[in-house]
Amino acid sequence: MLQQKIRETAKELLAKKAVDLVIGFAEGTLPLRATPIFARTPEEADRLIWNSFCENNLATYLRKFSKFRVGLVVKGCDARSVTALSLEKRFQPGQIVLIGVPCQRMVDRRKIQKAVKGEILQAREDGDFIVVKGEQFEVSLKRDDFLYQSCMACIHRTPVKADRLVGDPVEEFAFEEANHEIKEFEKMSPEERWRFFEKETSRCIRCYACREACPMCFCAECFVDSSSPKWLEKGLTSSDLQFYHVIRAYHQTGRCSECGACERACPMEIRLTYLTGKLNQDVKELYGFETGIDPEAPPPLSTFGTEDWQEFIK
């Protein structure tokens, strides 16, 4: 069982002192959530779990542990983030030990909450079902009907460069056609698309949860905090909100691993993956680059081709 293998691997690494700490998931205090933990001894490693609520991208914690040797529990998308980080030389080679878990796709807690009436007080995973209990109800929901959008389109569920793969590689296929939400969005007229973007970003409260959840957002001074030049202000004017989301997404061009952590972290449930998804699609179409798959491929915006697409240039 994956959970058992993860615990064994973590305990082994900690006992041998191959790593200073292992970052993984433990039982969360809220239903439908798992919480990240930082295990420094084999005893603490007993708290590690694995289930369909392990939705966070733990690579985001690497920025805090750049001086330590870290064992990291990663799903397919998380492993891609780590490869992208190592391409940007965020840590020394050999500093990170990846405990790769072939992912069964994560469950969307918001979809589940919307499917029941009343607050969910307890939840557990039972084979192919998620059993949720509230004050006045107990419902068994089919797991595969409540997956995250980004998980449904995922074709890299097996971590690409794991040092320790704790399960057999899974057959790669997407439940949903790749880039489905982007194709749907592109069917709308430009005015409709703008209104959608405006409406989504109008809910933004500039909490920067998306920025904190994203492993690729690690700048010492983020562009929003820059005062000279002051690109945008801190307030909630619709122009500033749009500016923030355009540039935050754009800064992920060629770096985003489509883990969906940004959208999952947003307290206002703003749709964000359709932004970075489009940039990933363009980068793949124009420059043949996919984040975190080939550790030797240079980032697309740091390099160039002599015959790049340029029909738009007069």
Added chain:
Amino acid sequence: MSVLSVSVSERPLLRQNTVTDHLFGHLDIGYWNLMVEVAEQMENGSEGTWQPRILAFLCNWCSYAGADLAGTSRIQYPPNIRVIRVPCSGRINPLFILKALQSGIDGVLVSGCHPGDCHYLSGNYVGRRKSATFKRFLEYLGFEEGRVQFSWVSAAEGGRFSQVVDEVTQEIKKLGPIKKFVKRDFRGQGAEGSSEKTRTLEP
């Protein structure tokens, strides 16, 4: 209150209504109407229609020199562009473009050396990738196609530069004044209907 602090659309020409207006008002009214027309001309050009304001980022070695050549050759091109000289088209940060649009500028032109001719060898190639991905992203969001434009103009292409500027100005004129992204237009009024009077650009 100066008549110039109110936007053109809110400055109606006065009509004579009361008896005193009829007897003595013609002088004041005439003066008021003249002021309105002068203000309109200053703002909108002598044709009386809105003129777009376009920011052009020109690379120092090719496009800026090409624009200079257009000037010394006395080639006429629309006066709607304001030029910012950058060392290379690869210097362009998408933040520049968005900041310009946010300030109320109606269109942005980024121009650099032809592929293979970059003074810094590969700056324009890298700039090409940034421009391509950013432009496609803006259009995907529903932002009007044609407000942000790119060109390759060499130092010897004075005539071509004026052609490019002409084309870009016509295209942006058709799109009309910018409404998306704008925070404060440079007429000094908050686009949100706020009472801010700060100016981002001098007219």
